[in-house]
Amino acid sequence: MRFPIAQLIACAILLFTTETTQAAPPERPAVSIVLKHGREGWTADYTFRKSAPVWFFQRSKDSIDKVQWRLASFNVVTPGVALSRLGNFDALYRSDGRPLRHVRIRVTPFSRPLRSDYAPALTFYDGGLAFYTHHFVVSPLASVAAAKALSASPDWDAIADAPATLTVRDKGNRLLVRGRVVEDAATIPLSGPDTYVYVGSGPLVATDHFAEIVDPGLPVWVRGQLDAFLPRLMEYYTERLGVPSGSKPTALIAWEGAERPGMSIGGSVMDRLVVMGVSGRKMLEADPKTFATLRAFFGHETSHFWIGQTLQYSKPEEGWITEGSADVLGIRATQHLVQDYDPHPKLQQEMDDCLKLNGAGKPLSSAESRGDYKAQYACGALLVLAAEAALKREDASADALTFVRKLLDANRADGVITEADWLATFSQAAGPIVSSQVREFIDHGVPDPRSFWAGLFEATGVRFVPDRDTLRLLDGGRGP
Ligand SMILES: [Zn+2]
Incomplete structure (x- = not known):
């Protein structure tokens, strides 16, 4: 590619500042979830302050290879509590029918794509991870029978409200939440827009108007091109269209390995965040056509921060x-x-x-x-x-x-x-x-x-x- 790589990063990279505070979560939410990284891996601790015998997961779509992903990824360790698919939804409940109070779940991050929903996790080559927040959302129900009776697209207004917060904690690691860098832990109200929370030590490129984490495992040529293109793209959009509403636009780009032939590019855009997973042997070789594909993806998707989100x-x-x-x-x-x-x-x-x-x-x-x-x-x-x-x-x-x-x-x-x-x-x-x-x-x-x-x-x-x-x-x- 004829691309002026040399001129780019000097002006684009600023040192990021570490944020230790974040917006206060709503007072005593009905459900608090702490997703924590420890010696035995990731665990999710659910604490329920509202009394209900069954809590179902609002997002229960299978993976595109037809796996009931949550049952493969979530392993309940609290005795007497079951996680299973009841009708159309995954649900937590006690075998004795009593209300749930505390439930501990061991979580194996699941990064394969889902059918018409976001991948639960994005895995980075260097061990970094990004979790999709709203796969943790649960709602209360009166009984197992009520869960089994729910249609695939229920009347959400009729489902009881249970405000929840998700705290992601990984001591000694950095989190990136809605364009902000936080050390150790961050709490996200799940009543707000969905997002991915990044946890890891991948290098952050941040300008006044944009932040990105690009997997260090990504082939060097793609990385160089992206580092050259993305911050300049965002500067240009901001200069011409103004500052978009909401938090700082952010990109998470994960390298998922060269094991398979060809190349695969999967991405999605949500509230001020664009995420992309790339993989495949073809990505190892510098190819202007491949990069043009990435550029077209980002050119289109990031413009939605203005036309699609600000408006x-x-x-x-x-x-x-x-x-x-x-x-x-x-x-x-x-x-x-x-x-x-x-x-x-x-x-x-x-x-x-x-x-x-x-x-x-x-x-x-x-x-x-x-x-x-x-x-x-x-x-x-x-x-x-x-x-x-x-x-x-x-x-x-x-x-x-x-x-x-x-x-x-x-x-x-x-x-x-x-x-x-x-x-x-x-x-x-x-x-x-x-x-x-x-x-x-x-x-x-x-x-x-x-x-x-x-x-x-x-x-x-x-x-x-x-x-x-x-x-x-x-x-x-x-x-x-
Ligand atoms: Zn679009």
Whole structure:
């Protein structure tokens, strides 16, 4: 890769400060959980202050290889207490039916992916670990029969509330919680957003606006590239879009070994945190294509700290707003940071995907319920191209970040972006007539999508030429 590695880290790395305090947990929670590392490994001690004979784990999805992971990972050592799958959920209960008071569980971290849920743990090559907090959440029930009767997606409003805290303790080690470094122990209220808590001694790279722990076991070339790219990406987003709300954005990147052939990249993004696990023999060799994949992942995912978290959509039908923006932000940021990066193939792919997946008469707002998730990304991205081209007519330096900054400024107060909010900002740039045509496309669909896009691009200034059943974008999708 032609990448200016030398110039990077000098400005990016600051020494982190150690935090010894954290937000006070709510007073006497109904359940306190202490997850502690000791000589015999990890143990979780549950203390229940609310009286109930059964406590079930709200998140009980199996692993993708169909293992009931909690039963494999949690070993109850308190006599008379059982952990088993009751109906759809894992549950703790006493065989004599009395209420639970204290339960000790030996925990073997489980790091394989789950079906539609976060991996319980992320394991680092140097022994570091990150635990997903909300797999520890439990709720009370009146009986074993009540647990067995719970449907797979129960009415959560009808489940009794039991505020809980999770304390993670590992003496002599460092924890990273929501962008803050803490020595020895940290307490997290489980009523708040979910996250991963990192425990270990991996090196932390921290800037004013970003913190990351990259597994020391990660092949040196990937590590160098990530250390070069990620802090600069976050600086650039922050400079253009402002400081995102909430805690400092953080990345945890784990190396899971080269035992298997090929390569595997798994990642997810949650409240101000992006986590990624990479593995496979192919990762050992420096390869620009592999790194481009990682870059695209981070470009898209970290932009959600702004569009997706600082601003959230009001319903899943509006996913085109957050996903389309994230795609184009990632592309434009990469164009800014990486010399010789060619945005065209990815943008052309958006064009082709949108035409294919959001055909005649299909409203973009129904893409989610139709299961055409990719249409939200692709068509959402094209709408951002139209917005940035329209802005360019007033200001030649405007791009997708300029448009998203306008969305942020207009909607930061309530933290929500609706279709109407998006169209209001779009209309300021492109005018009300074009804006109402876009609304039609989103709400009801159009009879001829290809001519809809051609008309929209002509009206806003996105350069293209018609090409068989698609439109070929010119100039990397930018206006003149
Ligand atoms: Zn996304």
